[in-house]
Amino acid sequence: MADSMTATAPGSHGGAHAGQEVTKRDFLKLVAGAGAAVGVGAMAWPVIDSMNPSKDVLALSSIDVDLTPIQAGQAITAVWRGKPVFVRHRTPEEIKAAESVPLSQLIDPQADKARVKPGHDQWLVVVGICTHLGCVPIGNKPSDNRGEFGGWFCPCHGSQYDTSGRVRHGPAPANLAVPPYAFETDTKIKIG
Amino acid sequence: MAGLHKSEFTNPVINWVDSRLPIFTMMQKEYGVFPTPKNFNYFWNFGALAMVNLMIMIVTGIFLAMNYTPHVSMAFDSVERIMRDVNFGWLLRYVHANGASMFFIVTYIHIFRGLYYGSYKAPRELLWIIGVVILLLMMATAFMGYVLPWGQMSYWGATVITNLFSAIPLVGDSIVTWLWGGFSVDNPTLNRFFSLHYLLPFVLVGVVFLHVAALHVTGSNNPLGIEVKGPQDTLPFHPYYTVKDSVGMCVYLLVFAVLVFFAPDFFSAPDNYIPANPLVTPAEIVPEWYFLPFYAILRSVPNKLGGVVMMFGAIAVLFVLPWLDTSPVRSCKFRPIYRQFLFLLVISCIVLGMVGAHRPEGIWVVLGRVCTAYYFLHFLVILPILGKLERPLPLPESISRPVIAGGGGPLPGGAAAKPMEKV
Numbered sequence: 001m002a003d004s005m006t007a008t009a010p011g012s013h014g015g016a017h018a019g020q021e022v023t024k025r026d027f028l029k030l031v032a033g034a035g036a037a038v039g040v041g042a043m044a045w046p047v048i049d050s051m052n053p054s055k056d057v058l059a060l061s062s063i064d065v066d067l068t069p070i071q072a073g074q075a076i077t078a079v080w081r082g083k084p085v086f087v088r089h090r091t092p093e094e095i096k097a098a099e100s101v102p103l104s105q106l107i108d109p110q111a112d113k114a115r116v117k118p119g120h121d122q123w124l125v126v127v128g129i130c131t132h133l134g135c136v137p138i139g140n141k142p143s144d145n146r147g148e149f150g151g152w153f154c155p156c157h158g159s160q161y162d163t164s165g166r167v168r169h170g171p172a173p174a175n176l177a178v179p180p181y182a183f184e185t186d187t188k189i190k191i192g
Numbered sequence: 193m194a195g196l197h198k199s200e201f202t203n204p205v206i207n208w209v210d211s212r213l214p215i216f217t218m219m220q221k222e223y224g225v226f227p228t229p230k231n232f233n234y235f236w237n238f239g240a241l242a243m244v245n246l247m248i249m250i251v252t253g254i255f256l257a258m259n260y261t262p263h264v265s266m267a268f269d270s271v272e273r274i275m276r277d278v279n280f281g282w283l284l285r286y287v288h289a290n291g292a293s294m295f296f297i298v299t300y301i302h303i304f305r306g307l308y309y310g311s312y313k314a315p316r317e318l319l320w321i322i323g324v325v326i327l328l329l330m331m332a333t334a335f336m337g338y339v340l341p342w343g344q345m346s347y348w349g350a351t352v353i354t355n356l357f358s359a360i361p362l363v364g365d366s367i368v369t370w371l372w373g374g375f376s377v378d379n380p381t382l383n384r385f386f387s388l389h390y391l392l393p394f395v396l397v398g399v400v401f402l403h404v405a406a407l408h409v410t411g412s413n414n415p416l417g418i419e420v421k422g423p424q425d426t427l428p429f430h431p432y433y434t435v436k437d438s439v440g441m442c443v444y445l446l447v448f449a450v451l452v453f454f455a456p457d458f459f460s461a462p463d464n465y466i467p468a469n470p471l472v473t474p475a476e477i478v479p480e481w482y483f484l485p486f487y488a489i490l491r492s493v494p495n496k497l498g499g500v501v502m503m504f505g506a507i508a509v510l511f512v513l514p515w516l517d518t519s520p521v522r523s524c525k526f527r528p529i530y531r532q533f534l535f536l537l538v539i540s541c542i543v544l545g546m547v548g549a550h551r552p553e554g555i556w557v558v559l560g561r562v563c564t565a566y567y568f569l570h571f572l573v574i575l576p577i578l579g580k581l582e583r584p585l586p587l588p589e590s591i592s593r594p595v596i597a598g599g600g601g602p603l604p605g606g607a608a609a610k611p612m613e614k615v
Contacts, residue, residue, distance in 0.1 A: 048370075051384065057374045077471055082376040084471045129376075132496055134355040135348065135473040155475050156352065157491060158552060173496045 062192030064184070067123065075140040077128060080191045084128035084136055085179055086152075087189070090163055094150060095121050098164035105168075108175045112164040115178050125189065126165035126176035130154040137161060137176075152176070222408055227426035228433055229414035231591050235309070236412070236433075237440030238302035243400060244441065245295045250393050252288040253337075256281075260340065262386035264379045267342035268467045286456040287448075292334050293459045294448050296482035299330065307534060310522025311413040317514035319406040324510045326399050331483070333392040336385040338480060343464030348477050350377045350385070356490075359500040376470060417522025418587055425591040476551065484548030485541050489567070491552050492560035502564065509571045516571055518579030526585040533574050540566045 065078050065087055075088035090098070098112040116124055130137050132154065138144045139152035139161075147153035147160035149168045154160070159172035166175040181191040199210035199217060210216040259278050261270040274281035303323070306312055312320035339350045354371050358364040373380030411420060420426055427433070451458060459481055463474045479487050486503050493499035509516075524531040540563035547560040 051373055051380075052370050053372075053374045054380070057378075057380065079471065082374060082378050082470060132355075133352040134358075135352065135477065136471060138473075155473060156348075156477050170494050171491075171496055171499065 062190055065189050065191060067187045067189065072122070073142050075124075077140060078191065080127075080179060085191055086124075086126050086128040086140060086165070086176075088124040088126075088140070088163075090122050090124055092122075094163035097150060098162060098166075101162065107167050107170065108173065110164075110166060110175055115164050115166075115175075117183060120183060120186075123189070124163070124165060125178060125181050125191065127179050128152075128176070130156065130159055130172055131167065131174040131176065132157055132159050132170075132172040222429075223434075224428065224430045226408065226429040227411070227420070227423065228429045229412055229420055229425060229591055230427040230432075231414050231416060232412070232433065232436065233415050234436075234440055235301070235305040235415075237437050237444075238298050238305060240437040241298045241440060241444050242295065242302055244444075245291060245298055246393065246396060246400065249288060249291050249295065250397075252284045252291065253390070253393065255284050256288055257390060260386075262340070262383050264342060264382055264468070267340060267382060271341045283452070286452045288337075289460065290448065290451045290456060290458075292337065292480070293482065294444070294451070295330065296334070298444070299327065300482070303327070304538065306413075307537075308524045308531075309413055309415055310417050310517070310519075310524070312514045313517065313520075313522050314514065315410050316406075316413060319403065319410060320514055321511055322399060322403045322406060324507065326396060326403060327510075328507060329392055329396050329399060333389060333396065334480065334482070336389040336392070339382065339385045340389060341464060342382065342468045344466045344468055344472075344474050345461045345464040345477070347377060347468030347470065348473055349479055350381065352477060353479075354381075356500050356503075359497045361497070378470075413522065414591060415523060416525065416588060416591055418591065421590045421592075478549055481545065481549075484546075485544035486548075488544040488548035488560045489564045491548070492557070492564040502568075506567060509568070513571065513575075516575045518576050519582065519584070520579075521584040521587065526587055527582060528585065529582045530575075530578055533570060533578065536566065537570045540570075 061081065063078060063080050065076075067087065067089070070076055070087065070089040072089050072091050073094075075086045078085045078087055095112070101112075103109040103111065115126075128136050133156060135154050135156035137152035137154040137159070139146040145153050147169070149160050149162035151161040151163045151165060151168075154172065157171050158169070159167060160169035161172075161176055162168050164175075165178070167173070179191055181189050184190050196211040197214040197217065199207045199214065201207045201210050201216055206216055256274065259270065259274050259281060261267055271285070274285050276282075278284075306320065306323070335349070335353060339346045354368055354377065357371065358368045360367060369375065371381070372378065373384060414420075461478055466474075478484075486506055489506050490499045490503040493502050519527060519530065521527055524534060543559055544563045544567070547556050547563065550556045552560070
């Protein structure tokens with residue numbers, strides 16, 4: 001190996017060495033190399049992008065949720081885009097607890113009013129995925145461990161959410177996300 | 193350039209091939225007569241064991257893939273079919289699943305060997321760095337393989353680990369969506385994990401080849417950590433180390449067989465025998481044992497980005513280890529103080545493993561933080577400073593001197609032996 005390298009190095013027709021003149025061949029090498037790089041780059045993007053969500057996955061499915069069977073204090077789990085969505089019927093005490101917290105005490109400050117639809121204070125709709133590492137928090141049933149703040153408790157790494165789905169105890173950095181949804185009637189919502 | 197390689201093999205068929213493609217000459221040079229330090233202990237078995245383990249994983253994996261279906265609605269059932277209906281399917285799967293654990297046991301010991309005897313120091317820095325690349329590839333491969341049976345732990349392990357990337361500022365969520373091919377871990381995720389789980393072992397073979405190629409340039413380190421001074425310090429690889437490796441291999445296969453035949457589920461989580469359910473997270477998510485120390489580091493930092501950075505940093509620090517250790521002496525044998533710190537590192541890794549297996553409560557939080565702190569202190573503070581302060585024990589003049597009393601005559605079968613004058 002070493003022998004063959006020393007043997008070819010002096011006589012190599014390689015590029016311009018320091019101080020030597022730039023030849024037409026160097027230019028051709030550069031152009032050929034650049035052309036190949038552009039070609040490979042142009043092919044790389046389709047390959048990478050093919051890993052992004054496909055059109056059928058993207059086709060934003062929407063679901064209707066009937067609210068009538070949900071008792072006050074309970075929540076149900078709906079499935080939207082493969083993710084769990086919690087629809088919670090809050091009790092007056094829970095609403096009051098959520099509204100009365102000063103924003104300065106929150107990790108990710110957001111008023112309760114901004115997380116529910118006006119006139120539908122009792123309905124909280126959030127994506128049921130912990131913003132830490134994606135586990136599904138516990139707390140839909142009143143008998144569940146809801147954590148210190150009465151909302152949800154994540155069993156994976158101990159994050160706690162309040163009755164507005166806002167994070168109150170880490171390691172989660174953000175509140176449970178509110179998906180796009182609208183009230184079709186007083187007892188039916190459309191998510192998505 | 194007409195001309196054939198001048199082969200020394202006498203068998204006409206071998207000679208004919210070897211003259212045109214000198215692979216027999218190469219094998220003879222690299223594995224037959226390859227000069228190897230004569231003072232290896234059994235720690236030097238583990239590289240060969242890891243290579244054998246990789247082969248076992250590839251062979252069993254290929255046959256498992258013939259019966260596995262990478263689809264969310266069929267994956268779990270196809271694995272159960274392998275276990276119940278496919279001839280010897282249970283054996284293939286248990287060898288493959290426990291083979292992953294064996295692979296990490298062997299590799300972790302191999303890494304410890306490198307740390308203890310300073311195998312990462314000049315001129316073997318690149319050899320070490322390629323080794324860390326192998327470790328990373330192994331971890332990615334093992335993680336994706338664990339997802340394939342599509343049990344609860346598979347699914348939620350995949351969710352938690354892919355979500356690590358959401359900690360990256362600004363582009364984190366887009367990256368996670370890209371990794372998933374959707375908005376949650378789902379069929380596209382399973383498909384690409386299967387594809388990559390099949391690909392990466394062959395990438396590993398390539399990187400292992402580079403690892404061995406780099407090793408055969410610098411030559412092996414040895415328990416004394418001093419350079420080979422001449423032929424009197426070495427033995428031909430074959431038969432001396434092929435035999436020594438075979439002894440280790442028997443012990444390794446014995447342990448492997450005990451696991452496969454008597455405790456095949458020893459390392460696995462029972463929850464993975466429950467089919468994946470995207471709506472219910474198991475009460476406790478625990479990664480496979482070989483990831484526990486890193487998982488513990490992740491949880492010891494009460495900040496999402498911080499935890500992820502520390503976890504990846506725990507591996508990243510190994511890349512620069514050759515430059516963090518400032519001591520010119522390689523082997524711990526001659527570094528009494530460093531040896532104690534190294535054992536502390538081993539203990540803190542083991543404790544981190546235990547921390548990772550427990551809920552992050554009470555004493556486990558404290559232990560996790562102390563050991564995480566020590567892990568980084570060891571590499572980033574103790575190693576650079578200690579190399580300058582520690583007074584190493586005197587190094588032997590040569591490998592032969594401490595091995596052969598009176599100081600190293602030539603090899604049996606080596607240069608003509610002169611009767612030794614002194615005893």
